[in-house]
Amino acid sequence: MSEHYTSSTESDLKYCPRCGRRTVHAVSSGRIGRCTEHQAPRLSQRQQRAADKRAAALVAPRLPGID
Numbered sequence: 001m002s003e004h005y006t007s008s009t010e011s012d013l014k015y016c017p018r019c020g021r022r023t024v025h026a027v028s029s030g031r032i033g034r035c036t037e038h039q040a041p042r043l044s045q046r047q048q049r050a051a052d053k054r055a056a057a058l059v060a061p062r063l064p065g066i067d
């Protein structure tokens with residue numbers, strides 16, 4: 001399977017084990033880089049959702065019944 005790209009290629013779909021699906025990966029200098037669909041590399045998908053919820057809680061007032 002070929003893994004090289006033209007210089008005009010900026011992204012490509014590739015399976016990301018962390019996201020568990022094919023996601024957009026950055027391509028630079030003809031080589032595919034990391035997945036662009038998750039920001040913190042050490043967070044699992046489940047941890048990412050928790051982090052997103054915490055971030056949302058900072059913006060929105062805390063709602064009853066949601067923890």
Ligand SMILES: [Zn+2]
Nearest residue numbers: 016019035038
């Ligand atoms: Zn990913």
